[in-house]
Amino acid sequence: MSAVTASARGWVRAAPLWRPWIKAAVGIALLGAIVAVAGAEPFVRGIAAVSPPAIAAAILLAAAATGAAAWRWRVLARRLGLRLGWKESVAAYYRSQFLNSVLPGGVIGDVDRAVSHGRSQVRLAQAARAVAAERAAGQAVQLVLAVAVVASIGFSAYAPAMALMVGVVLVAIGVALASRRARDALHRELGILRGAFATVGTVLRVVAASVVVLAAHVATFLVACAAVGVPASSGEMMVAAVIAVLASSIPLSFGGWGPREAAAAFAFGAAGLGAAAGIAAATAYGVLSLIALAPGALVIAASLLRGGEGMAASGRRAAP
Numbered sequence: 169m170s171a172v173t174a175s176a177r178g179w180v181r182a183a184p185l186w187r188p189w190i191k192a193a194v195g196i197a198l199l200g201a202i203v204a205v206a207g208a209e210p211f212v213r214g215i216a217a218v219s220p221p222a223i224a225a226a227i228l229l230a231a232a233a234t235g236a237a238a239w240r241w242r243v244l245a246r247r248l249g250l251r252l253g254w255k256e257s258v259a260a261y262y263r264s265q266f267l268n269s270v271l272p273g274g275v276i277g278d279v280d281r282a283v284s285h286g287r288s289q290v291r292l293a294q295a296a297r298a299v300a301a302e303r304a305a306g307q308a309v310q311l312v313l314a315v316a317v318v319a320s321i322g323f324s325a326y327a328p329a330m331a332l333m334v335g336v337v338l339v340a341i342g343v344a345l346a347s348r349r350a351r352d353a354l355h356r357e358l359g360i361l362r363g364a365f366a367t368v369g370t371v372l373r374v375v376a377a378s379v380v381v382l383a384a385h386v387a388t389f390l391v392a393c394a395a396v397g398v399p400a401s402s403g404e405m406m407v408a409a410v411i412a413v414l415a416s417s418i419p420l421s422f423g424g425w426g427p428r429e430a431a432a433a434f435a436f437g438a439a440g441l442g443a444a445a446g447i448a449a450a451t452a453y454g455v456l457s458l459i460a461l462a463p464g465a466l467v468i469a470a471s472l473l474r475g476g477e478g479m480a481a482s483g484r485r486a487a488p
Contacts, residue, residue, distance in 0.1 A: 214455070219395060252285065261281070263468055265464055270423060297364075382410075
């Protein structure tokens with residue numbers, strides 16, 4: 169066993185195995201509570217609204233979002249001294265998003281992306297930092313943009329939802345920094361990552377890529393709204409879509425399910441469109457997003473096929 173493989177396995181074992189399942193259980197429980205209050209009809213309506221034109225639009229928008237996110241990852245990886253090709257980054261990002269959507273925890277795909285890249289570069293620690301920095305930067309820009317959109321449009325009814333999400337982020341940060349060991353580790357990592365964001369050009373590229381990612385996700389949600397036939401002004405739909413997409417990134421879910429539907433129900437209810445319409449739109453968005461990430465499953469299948477062929481070839485060479 170190589171040192172890199174041993175380190176990778178040790179890193180994966182370091183995270184408690186029960187933590188992803190706890191997060192998924194919270195999301196499932198939230199979905200159950202929504203069904204108990206609103207019934208199953210909004211979910212059925214959202215699934216039934218998925219159509220070929222909506223699927224085609226979602227696939228194109230997912231491709232744009234994946235390409236922008238992969239570019240963001242490449243920018244930061246190169247700043248950390250790592251090689252990362254364009255095709256490799258896009259394929260790995262599709263695989264990562266698909267795994268995050270179908271497995272509990274919402275980060276297993278990112279761990280897989282970091283470990284795979286780290287093995288190819290024989291620099292697992294730097295690869296993990298690149299992935300962590302890319303995800304954190306994207307989430308930070310997304311949160312700032314969401315607050316800016318709500319503030320600029322001026323819908324005060326959405327303020328409680330935004331305040332709740334910001335509060336969840338602050339509580340999560342506070343819990344993470346509760347121990348001195350965690351604070352020391354974070355300070356050390358930030359010192360290493362400071363060089364990745366040292367230039368204005370890097371920051372601008374990361375922000376631009378994050379804007380494209382958020383815009384593509386919001387556009388996909390608007391496609392879902394059109395599919396379920398939700399009538400609303402552009403301003404109302406924009407704010408509701410931003411809030412729902414932002415809630416999808418809350419880690420207490422199963423592939424985004426749970427918080428997204430709850431946030432959409434609140435946002436649509438605050439806009440006078442009805443919570444059921446928000447649940448239906450969020451459900452359609454979830455189904456469209458999962459279908460649009462199907463290329464990730466193809467990447468996984470191709471990787472498994474190549475791995476099987478490689479093992480078969482090794483066996484043939486060893487047989488004599």
